[in-house]
Amino acid sequence: MPSRRQFLGLAALAAVECGRPGDGGDNRTSVIILGFDGMDYELTKRMMAEGRLPNLSRLAAQGAFQPLGTSMPPQSPVAWSNFITGMDAGGHGIFDFIHRDPKTMVPFLSTSRAEPSEKKLKLGKYQVPLAPDKVELLRYGQPFWEPLEKRGIHTTIMRMPANFPPSGSARRELSGMGTPDILGTYGTFSYYTTDPFTWAGKDVAGGKVYNVGFNDGVAHGLLYGPPNPFLADAPQISAPFTVYVDPDLPVAKIVVGDEERVLKVGEWSDWVPVTLALVPTQKVNVIARFYLKAVRPDFGLYVTPLNLDPRHPAMPISTPGSFAGELASSTGLFYTQGMPEDTKAFNGHVFSEEDFDTQAQMAGGEVLRQYPYVLDRFRDGLLFYYFGNGDLVSHMMWRAMDSAHPAYKPTDAPFADAVKKVYERFDRVVGETLPRVDAGALLVVMSDHGFTSWRRAFHLNTWLEKEGYLAALDPTLKDDTGLFTNVDWSRTRAYAVGLNGLYINVAGRERDGTVDPGQREALATEIGEKLLQAVDPKTGRRAVTKVLRREEYRDRGHLDIGPDLVVGYAKGTRGSNESALGKLMPEVVTDNTEEWSGDHCMDPDTVPGILVTSRPLRKPAARLQDLAAAILAEFGVEGFPRR
Amino acid sequence: MILVNRALRAAFDRLLWPFHALPPIVGLVAVSLAVSIGMLYVFKWTSNQTKLEAVKRQIHACLFEIRLFRDDVPAILRAQAEILRHNSRYLALSLVPMLWMIVPLVFVIAQLQFHYGYRGLRPGEDFIVKVRLKEGWERSGAAASSQGSSRPAATLEAPAGVMVATPAVWMPAERELAWRLRAQEWGDYELKLRLGDEEYAKTAQVSAAVRRRSPVRLAGGLLNELLYPAEEPLPRDSPVASIALGYREDSISLFGWPAPWIVAFFALSVAFAFALRGRLGVTL
CATH class of the missing domain: 2.60.40 (Immunoglobulin-like)
Incomplete structure (x- = not known):
């Protein structure tokens, strides 16, 4: 029997052994990762030199600051999936925001899929779904936090993009980019107006405009939800609301169910709980914010996309399921849709610059407000916290910093600092976190890609048509409705879907394939070489500086999903929105005159992200997809990803 | 009515003052206890306790009969009919004290609603x-x-x-x-x-x-x-x-579940009434 002294000695030795990093992982290490979507390396460096990012500068001085190579293509879902899985698109299967189904040639959102239950019991006009609707994450590969959890290391993953529905493998998770609104879209706003002309016949992408009529100062409207799965004809479910406009003053009362709000013109409501009734015993809980834009001469009321109520979400958005509700109870209701900054309302001219700026700050403010709550509850292990505000504000406000941008207007000048102000807010977040660094935590500040001005739009499908790879049914058609409705598939050898993807029309793979599978690689190489020679007639410079054949991806598990060629446009040029959804335009390269004026879906070498760490990493990470392995190495976990 | 309400407001404000800074359930427990004691006395003084005891004994006897003659279906049916009759009698005997209790309870509940019903x-x-x-x-x-x-x-x-x-x-x-x-x-x-x-x-x-x-x-x-x-x-x-x-x-947390205050109030009052009836010598 050991003596008391021997026993204490053995206990001390056991304690030391337990704390030593090794195969089992170090479960006392603290790593905090702040993910600032779209934070550009050059702009960050410049602002640090100007002294506008003091906390990041302090962090860089004590640790390291470097550009972080992004993904090919450098789109957020692709880039974040690279980070999550440590693999490239060939491994995780996310090649673009949009993929296409080769059997139908219909584009679809790449990161998740919601499928309603097909088994239903019909009872007259009613039907009862016999199985729950299915929501499926389409990203493959093991998330990097999974090996940590397997070793008993707690992980908290907040709003990780391309992680909806949440993986379920982190201790606490909230889904981020890719989380839909109640309609299953990335966000569809509603605008109610009495203006009969401005919006007549116009299709506003990402929103719906409804005409309302007033009778004695009272108007009635409906907030629309998804189709009712309990009714055979599946009408859209809705919630009525009433607006009372004061006869003299710029103020109105909005009534939705039992909720009432009084707003002045220019004011936003808080989150209003809305109940969408399905059948007497079933309902869907959503939340919305109202923005009273005008009451005279025309009435204008903007309503945010109907977001899932985090207290009773209709789809899984957190792990555990109660975590979203806990956040809402402690820090207030919040946007649950993945990309809350309403760029569509701005692009569709429902929002002015001021409106967008206000809305983006509100959306970003919620994420900032939740951070201290999450940080306070983080003891050790891994905390990842995502901030998406920088990306979407940069998309919409970049031109305010670029007077040479085709869409620049003198009225943009007051917003020249909009992006920089977001960076300064991010810097304050770093400042809030620095005490944890002083207490021994490793702080990693990273972004998925950089940003630059998007001045020229490249219509890739039109280029393919001009080069003879794609044939139009009617080459003179002026108002192509898109979705390849003007494409003659029997004479088409290649087509483009998404912002960077180019596909060969392969016989047996595509619905109306024409190219022999044996010729696919040779044709892809030929097109790639020609693309590298494409010149923008306005600038006289190359429009494309990088082309990647899919065989060049290192990871190959899911190559079959992706395009045959990935196009890296020259800095300042990006694939056009029209081409992304199969529309043919008269010219190959045009000025980008949209409000969406900054971008990153170009040659990845021109838009690197940032990596700032509070101390040099044990395992260096030059590229985004190396970062997960480097983080795991800090916990003593090696061999990620397993290929 | 205005004077009655003024007096009740003043009384309830003073009575509940000691609990104002405590979790609502604490005050509600105290109120439920006081109300159940008060109602037990009202019930005792306004009901015919002797007849109530007799009716309850008769109901117990019928229940005993059912247990005793469980193989005799006609006897069981007869006993159940008797139970129904005695229950009706029990309800009739309870009616008068109930009517006496309803009046103060309406005032009490109206006052409590405005202390516990809103945040x-x-x-x-x-x-x-x-x-x-x-x-x-x-x-x-x-x-x-x-x-x-x-x-x-x-x-x-x-x-x-x-x-x-x-x-x-x-x-x-x-x-x-x-x-x-x-x-x-x-x-x-x-x-x-x-x-x-x-x-x-x-x-x-x-x-x-x-x-x-x-x-x-x-x-x-x-x-x-x-x-x-x-x-x-x-x-x-x-x-x-x-x-x-x-x-x-507002709602009250009842074993971790949010519930309207009145649910908690009635549950507590009934529990206290049953717990204290013997000590106060009240037949319910």
Whole structure:
């Protein structure tokens, strides 16, 4: 029997052994990762030199600051999936925001899929779904936090993009980019107006405009939800609301169910709980914010996309399921849709610059407000916290910093600092976190890609048509409705879907394939070489500086999903929105005159992200997809990803 | 009625004061205990305890008969019919004490509703004040229309600590004015509604404590005064039908589940009554 002294000695030795990093992982290490979507390396460096990012500068001085190579293509879902899985698109299967189904040639959102239950019991006009609707994450590969959890290391993953529905493998998770609104879209706003002309016949992408009529100062409207799965004809479910406009003053009362709000013109409501009734015993809980834009001469009321109520979400958005509700109870209701900054309302001219700026700050403010709550509850292990505000504000406000941008207007000048102000807010977040660094935590500040001005739009499908790879049914058609409705598939050898993807029309793979599978690689190489020679007639410079054949991806598990060629446009040029959804335009390269004026879906070498760490990493990470392995190495976990 | 309500408000405010800073369930336990003791005595003094005991003994005898003759179906049916008859008798004997109890209970519940039914405002929280006018308000001298407009000449004044955030929305079809206000600091406040030359007050509480809260001040009238005793009624000749303040309804945590206070109150009162009936010598 050991003596008391021997026993204490053995206990001390056991304690030391337990704390030593090794195969089992170090479960006392603290790593905090702040993910600032779209934070550009050059702009960050410049602002640090100007002294506008003091906390990041302090962090860089004590640790390291470097550009972080992004993904090919450098789109957020692709880039974040690279980070999550440590693999490239060939491994995780996310090649673009949009993929296409080769059997139908219909584009679809790449990161998740919601499928309603097909088994239903019909009872007259009613039907009862016999199985729950299915929501499926389409990203493959093991998330990097999974090996940590397997070793008993707690992980908290907040709003990780391309992680909806949440993986379920982190201790606490909230889904981020890719989380839909109640309609299953990335966000569809509603605008109610009495203006009969401005919006007549116009299709506003990402929103719906409804005409309302007033009778004695009272108007009635409906907030629309998804189709009712309990009714055979599946009408859209809705919630009525009433607006009372004061006869003299710029103020109105909005009534939705039992909720009432009084707003002045220019004011936003808080989150209003809305109940969408399905059948007497079933309902869907959503939340919305109202923005009273005008009451005279025309009435204008903007309503945010109907977001899932985090207290009773209709789809899984957190792990555990109660975590979203806990956040809402402690820090207030919040946007649950993945990309809350309403760029569509701005692009569709429902929002002015001021409106967008206000809305983006509100959306970003919620994420900032939740951070201290999450940080306070983080003891050790891994905390990842995502901030998406920088990306979407940069998309919409970049031109305010670029007077040479085709869409620049003198009225943009007051917003020249909009992006920089977001960076300064991010810097304050770093400042809030620095005490944890002083207490021994490793702080990693990273972004998925950089940003630059998007001045020229490249219509890739039109280029393919001009080069003879794609044939139009009617080459003179002026108002192509898109979705390849003007494409003659029997004479088409290649087509483009998404912002960077180019596909060969392969016989047996595509619905109306024409190219022999044996010729696919040779044709892809030929097109790639020609693309590298494409010149923008306005600038006289190359429009494309990088082309990647899919065989060049290192990871190959899911190559079959992706395009045959990935196009890296020259800095300042990006694939056009029209081409992304199969529309043919008269010219190959045009000025980008949209409000969406900054971008990153170009040659990845021109838009690197940032990596700032509070101390040099044990395992260096030059590229985004190396970062997960480097983080795991800090916990003593090696061999990620397993290929 | 006004005097009764004044007395009850004062009494309940004092009785519940010791519990105002404690979790609501604590005060509710104490109130339920006191109410159940009080009701036991009311029941004892207003019921015929001897007859009640006899009826209960007869019911027990029938139950015993059912257990004893469980193979004899006609006997069981006969005993069940007897139970029904005795139960009816029991209910009849309980009717008088129930009627005696209902009256004080209505007053008690009405008072408790305004202490436990609504959550106080919090600093930073927005709320709405709605003023509804009576039909024919235009003819009222107190609500004279402002020149050239069909809207009432109404203003709402708030003391420091509460901010009036919007002008009033006038809804002619509803005869309603609505303002949005913002609570800024903890405290008890009195909002002042000026309507023409008349002035009306409305309480507003920015408080987390268990306190009497009045979500609506109504025009005088027996039913209004019975059901909304938390605040003095508006003068009967006033053009104002009601002044409402948007307190949120509150709930009580019952074993971790949110429940209306009245569910907790009845559950606790019944439990205390059954627990104490023997000690107080009451047959229920």
